[in-house]
Amino acid sequence: MQPVTHNRRGGLRRLFRTGIRSGARVGGRTVAARFLTGIVALLATAFAYGDDLNMPVGVTDISRQVYDLHMLIFWICVAIGVVVFGAIIWSVLNHRKSFGVEPATWHESTRLELAWTIIPTVILIVMAIPATRVLIAMYDTGGEDMVVEVRGYQWKWEYKYLDDDMNTSLRFMSNLATPKDETYGKSAKGEHYLLEVDEPLRIPINRKVRFLVTANDVIHAWWVPDFGIKRDAIPGIINELWAIVEEPGVYRGQCTELCGKDHGFMPIVVHAMEEAEYDAWYAEQQQQYLALQTMKDKTFTHEELMANGEAVYSKYCASCHMANGQGVPPVFPALVGSEVVLGPKAGHIDVILNGRQGTAMQAFGSQLREDEIAAVVHYKRHAWGNDTGDVTQPADVVALKSKEG
Amino acid sequence: MSAVIDAHHDDHDHHGPAKGIARWLFTTNHKDIGTLYLWFSFIMFLIGGTMALIIRAELFQPGLQFVEPEFFNQMTTNHGLIMVFGAIMPAFVGLANWLVPMMVGAPDMALPRMNNLSFWILPFAFSMLLMTLFMEGGGPNFGWTFYAPLSTTYAPDTVTFFIFGVHMMGASSIMGSINIIATILNMRAPGMTYMRMPLFVWTWLITAYLLIAVMPVLAGAVTMMLFDIHFGTSFFSAAGGGDPVMFQHIFWFFGHPEVYIMILPAFGIVSAIIPTFARKRLFGYDSMVYATASIAFLSFIVWAHHMFTVGMPLAGQLFFMYSTMLIAVPTGVKVFNWVATMWKGSMTFETPMLFAIAFVILFTMGGFSGLMLAITPADYQYHDTYFVVAHFHYVLVPGALFSIIAAVYYWLPKWCGRMVDERLGKTHFWLSFIGVNVTFFPQHFSGLAGMPRRIPDYALAFADFNMVSSIGAFIFGFSQVFFMYVVIKTIRSGRPATARVWEGATGLEWELPSPAPYHSFSTPPKVTAENAH
Amino acid sequence: MASHTPGETPAYYIPHEGWYPVWLALSTCVMMLGLGSWLNTASAGEEPNTLFFWLGFGGLAIVLFQWFAKVVRENHAGLVSGQLKRSYVWGMGWFIFSEVMFFAAFFGALFYARNLAVAWLGGDGAKGITGDYLWPEFENTWPVVNNPNPEVFTNPGESMAPPSTASAWAGYLPLWNTVILLTSSVTVHFAHTALKNDNRNRFITWLGLTVALGIIFLILQGEEYIHAYQELGLTLESGIYGSTFFILTGFHGFHVTLGTFMLAVQLVRAIRGHFSHEDCFGFEASSWYWHFVDVVWVGLFFFVYLL
């Protein structure tokens, strides 16, 4: 049979030449053993290497339990692998036609087949017990010290601190802070490339924080690896999460559900602070927050509007309409010379407030304050050679909002 | 006497194929159609692979170098869709077309005309899908799992064509499966009892049941999408009393069986190759059959393990965790049986055997990572990271894909009557074996370190793994182009093959001369326990 | 269930190469492309582009007719072996099973929406927080007559719920539709027995009656839709209840149309003198299909209308 003769130059044979030379069986054993211990050692060192190669141990009780579970299952699988692959390699090395081995004729054994049905089942039960325990612990969302609503937008996060009767006492958006230049290689990438935001979520350590996770447009997912928690943020649905962080520090994660164009560009940064420090920060922020609510009664100069407007634009609009207002037609229309932008003020504001159904243009009414909307509208109407000459003030936005009721 | 009733009223011998392009357009012959399926799937594989290489090129280093995020998402989506529906599934159907009639001792498939139809739908469906990439607004960009509402309210207009493309692929698969079932149940030669059928026939019989059961459900899912998009329904919108998660339940009720549809025939192939080159009967034939059946059954009650993070109630999470873990048992039985078949055999290592052994080892590794994913609390950390990508590529590439390559090396001499040059075959094997591991092993690490899927750009911590992975991808990719060369060279100028081809080969297909006659068995052969499989 | 009796040597039938399949594939593709551009242009508010749809549909119709005609001719020419007939039987059987699974998807959606989604949105069950926090006004009731966000999905005026007073049942269309379909299942069965006893006239009469019942059902169903849209204000757009109601009844109606058409074709063939008591697969297949749409309706009547 011609194929058989080719086996002299068989690939596996070349790989295990050492083994073959030193006499079939003995050599086989040593090689097989060396090979497998090699692999196991490799994995062990790899994981000793630390977080860059393995799941982070994290800073919550849950995250540590999950880590231990992960390693337990992992080593069980490695053990089974050593047995199975060991058997394969052993028989590949020794049960070769070229050694004149006569094939055995048996081809079933009820006892064996039962054994390798039952033993894996037992192993699985051993795995299932701790897994169940951890899962139940994770689902215990009650008894929280504070509640934060986490809301996903294309492509940023909104954080709302809720008081005892679930009313917003502080809210802000959290946008990617990495400049586009770093992405396009125009400037060196910083240490926290793509993992940095303008406004991190701040929470106190040692307090049970309950998160209500939802979304505004499509499904996103909120994940902080060091807390060992991840949950989908689903429009119209609330998912619950909780965490008690034990060490202060800055913890970074990313959106983990495909949510469109910039899915890769909506990081999560959580700043866990000492209780006292947090309380101080919170009190101060709440003051500012209340103060900002009065901005809508102010009137601004052209310069102020342009300055604020540019800030808002680069944060919220530039990712689609581009910093130069040229957009990416046909998906993201250009604003330079756009009939909406150059058209009547009210129409322009309306698009910003309520978005455009069925397009990527989302409603910013709930994300931006009146003064911010006014500023960005004014900016667009006077930037990149657009010049409508008119002035847009928060009052215009307030008027339109109240008209819509 | 020939028991074949001849439909011809003209006198040219219909046992030979018609000439020219007409042969391929109008053929009702299971071998021609099998060939069409196989070449089609290989072209799709190259296209899907090229998309994968675009993905890997962009991910070679942090930052955006080649493509914009919008286009990257289209690449990811179409790569997944094309590999699953265009490469792997048609390849298995092609193998079924070639082999099932020969293995059960039939002259052809049960319903030859419908067979031609189910093939020819595919090129049309996929050209429609690929066309969308060049239409205004771009092609599908919502992942091969097309979760609502990203795939409905927020999708590009071309989603409509995507939906109809899926409908057509579904119709094709259903007709193909009906044909295979009818052939197996109805065309077996005398003496070919169920428990004598080769495992490839068994696994395909069960796969066909799975397909008929879940393809219509997928059709239902995309139909509801269509209505949400164009007729204002609210199946997947909470504002109207629906729920986006409902889409995922329906999709994965299809999707999980789908992944076993992509592995059961592979089990059949490996169960044919290993005994041949171990020169020893397959260990535990019966338990192999029962294991396949139980995997198929379980695959209907595990779907939500893809949805552990959607926030199901605790009871649901536990149920799906346990049922998913259970699948390890029947799959294990198969793995152990293969090992036992090799054990104390008299092995040689021709190319098909090398791929089969690599399959057993690497698929098992993919299975292990699958089992880790099944552990719900841990899955919160793995979900939608590259750890998942590593898992399913280990079961799909060195799993499903290697089994297909092995099958081609194993049966090609029977198909074209010529032997593969072992030197080239082995080169292809080692290139692929190294390439696949270099590509996908590092992805376990980047996943555990926290790199999400479906992102065009990533944090600096993941840079090393991605560079390695990309290099591996190009090695693997081009070694598949080399595969094409090996196959064509064999068909053109390989050494002539004997009927038995491989020393240890058993089964009806080896009773036929190589290349097999145009109509496999014009009179049913007598089947005994010995020559059955 | 082995349909193959060992020992017997079956005579295989290998059909000639044929142009139907590839043309069918082509016209299907054209039709789907056409339907796609039709829907897209319509949704974009442009002049609907229907040309390709009708082109493809025409091609489809022609090819299918030719194809089935040829199969019938082959059958009369005695080319169809017993084995091929068994393959046809298996084929039809599994096709119907796939249809069952298609409806299963929609029933699944109905059950999920009713028992889980609506409950959670209404503040009940394991995820009740969703309703309490996001949809405080929304009530967990079925049929849903007040949607979570009525601005996006206008509320239906009324549902299809069965009447409360016994007298009103007489005017409850779905009830009559149920009666009609059940009867039609019986009549088609009588047709079958008549054929088995080689009583052609009765066969034709019962079959014709079945087709008539099918048509009446469709008319009443259309009547009901008009009623829903015009009087009840129940539309596809009116939230999950309208969505599930119309997709389930709509696709069922679509299948009844197909079934009626199939039976009508068999009727024509019967009048032309086709079929005999041992050779009537075309008719039997259509009647199985008919029983299937009938069973689906019973499911609909319970889960969509009554419960």
Ligand code: HEA
């Ligand atoms: C061929 C395809 C294939 C196969 C065979 C499998 C097999 C398995 N898969 Fe995989 N899977 C996919 C294709 C496949 N998968 C794809 C494509 C996805 C991603 C979809 C997407 O999101 O895009 C996915 C995702 C996926 C997830 C979701 C991950 C996530 O998104 O968070 C999970 C979770 O449970 C999972 C589990 C499993 C399990 C338990 C098996 C088991 O069948 C494995 C069983 C095998 C073994 C365990 C090894 C052999 C057994 C032994 C040697 C016996 C002894 C062993 C033990 C007792 C441990 N898979």
Ligand code: HEA
């Ligand atoms: C079913 C089979 C299958 C197969 C065989 C593959 C094959 C490969 N896949 Fe994968 N992949 C999936 C199924 C598959 N894939 C699925 C389902 C997803 C999920 C999609 C989603 O998230 O929605 C995915 C996602 C996926 C990702 C994640 C993308 C993301 O999350 O953003 C990556 C990244 O590395 C990847 C890489 C690869 C590579 C390198 C190969 C290699 O094996 C490819 C080998 C390359 C070739 C075969 C190319 C040959 C061509 C040339 C060398 C050029 C010459 C060209 C011509 C002659 C035309 N795939």
Ligand code: CUA
């Ligand atoms: Cu938001 Cu991904």
Ligand SMILES: [Cu+2]
């Ligand atoms: Cu799965």
